[in-house]
Amino acid sequence: GNSVTQMEGPVTLSEEAFLTINCTYTATGYPSLFWYVQYPGEGLQLLLKATKADDKGSNKGFEATYRKETTSFHLEKGSVQVSDSAVYFCALSDRADEKLTFGTGTRLTIIP
């Protein structure tokens, strides 16, 4: 079956530091890949996505590249801000049934 493995965290960084949150997946076929963000007290929001190999998703300074050869979709940001503090979830969607499979989430805290 499908599965997603991501850094557990928590991750604490200083403002303006470089961020990487690792995500690898196992899937049959060719899934779409997503990063969702959950701010305190809110629901999940789509941060970025990629639907095929070598696609790069980007939003709000975050980037992730769909790497089929390494089955990875690592999230990166060059300079984090305090407002980026949240829980980040990597996920994949099997196109056949549109179900999302989530990683365990990584709690990120940015300190000024």
Added chain:
Amino acid sequence: GAVVSQHPSRVICKSGTSVKIECRSLDFQATTMFWYRQFPKKSLMLMATSNEGSKATYEQGVEKDKFLINHASLTLSTLTVTSAHPEDSSFYICSALPGLASSYEQYFGPGTRLTVT
């Protein structure tokens, strides 16, 4: 962007009672809605897939008689936790898939915190 609401945001109930949680898509029609359960410090677990006008499809290990799902219209799905017990305490999240979407993007509600005493 698309908005999905959930009601209530928090509910406390006594063991043995039933609780209904509503999930609404406010500005689009959702042919498919999903219900998830999120455990503390853990990921979201898909409970069931709900299609408008048909019976929900439950994931393995989810009791369909305990977690009743009704998708009566294109903008509303409800989850009823019947005869709730303390182990049902959790964060329940719904998501909705727009009927005309081709991007497989689900829009999530803010979640409902259920506490069973």
